[in-house]
Every structure is written in C-alpha cells, then in structure tokens.
Amino acid sequence: MLTYATPVSVLVRVPLAAAVALVCLIVTAAPPSALASGHGRPFIWPTTGRITQPFGCTGFRLEPRRGKCAHFHYGVDIANGLGTPVYAAADGVVTIAGWDPWLKRDPDWMVLLRNANGYETMYAHLRVKLAKGIHRGAHVRQGQLLGWIGLTGRTTGPHIEFGVFHNHAPVNPVAYVRGPLRH
Secondary structure, three states: OEEOOOOOOOEEEEEEHHHHHHHHHHHOOOOOHHHOOOOOOEOOOOOEEEEEEEOOOOOOOOOOOOOOOOEEOOOEEEHHHHHOEEEEEOOOOEEEEOOOOOOOOOOOEEEEEEEOOOEEEEEEEEOOOOOOOOOOOOEEEOOOEEEEEEEEEEEOOOOOEEEEEEEOOOHHHHEEEEEOOOO
C-alpha cells in the first residue's frame, strides 16, 4: 500500500500497482507541449492546409489494423496543393530521408526526425526531392524547410501525413501543436 495526497489534500491509501498505474496515467495524459521541442517551445504545424483525415481509428480501408481498430491512422493528413512547403515541427535530427522503409508496396517519400524527450515527428507523402541540407544525420531547427507536399505512396490527393510519436508510440499530433492549422 502507498499513501499519497490528492490535489485537494486528502490522504488516500491504494495498492502500489494502482499507484504506479495512476502515475503513468498522469504522466502520459497531458501532452507536454512545452517540452516537445527540447527548447521550451511547442511543436508548430509543419505546413498550411486543412486536415482531411484525423488521427486514430478510421474507416479508411487502406490503413492498417491497430489494437481494437480495424483501420488506424498514425498521423493527421494535411491537404494542400502540390509543392506547398513542409517545415520541421520541432528541432531534431533526421533519421530517415527517403522512401518509407516500412512499406514494401507503393512506399511514400518521407522524413522522420528524432526530437527531444523521446519524441519523433514524421512527414510522409512528400515530393521525391528534399530541401537543401536535409539528409540522414542532419540537425534541423524548428521551422526549417524539409520538402514539399507530394503524391508519393498510397494517396487520394496531394497532402502530407504528419505524425508525432512518443517513445515510438503514435500520439495525436493535434494535441502537440501550437494554435490552429492555417489554411
């Protein structure tokens, strides 16, 4: 048993396993936006446009199964015109710059950044051309040009899939960016 004070200073006794579960829930429930980039700045939207497919369970048959979802979308799709610039949502190091290594059939052109504090950001369906200086191992700054919206991989129109992962698990990108998406 563990005794702890609740936010209203009431002492509660719970089994240790329940306390650990509660701490895990508290730590992961609220997105630490201010810590996401490693410099006290929240993520920024990587491009302009409109969200055409949200994060999570979806009815889109081309998305893979995950948990209880027959089809799961790992990011948000942001649609805009071909060639619209795509920028780094946070400071990071490029770990992938090229064809998606997980898709053997009809892969997309993508950039994956390792950001601070166990975060990674993914920018998929880019044009098959990266901005100057973007290559595996490159250090990028928040707002730095990565590439341009394209049509690579399985797409229904020009867009990017913007994904955020924390400790390799997908999280809803909308909860981690500052302000509304600009059109």
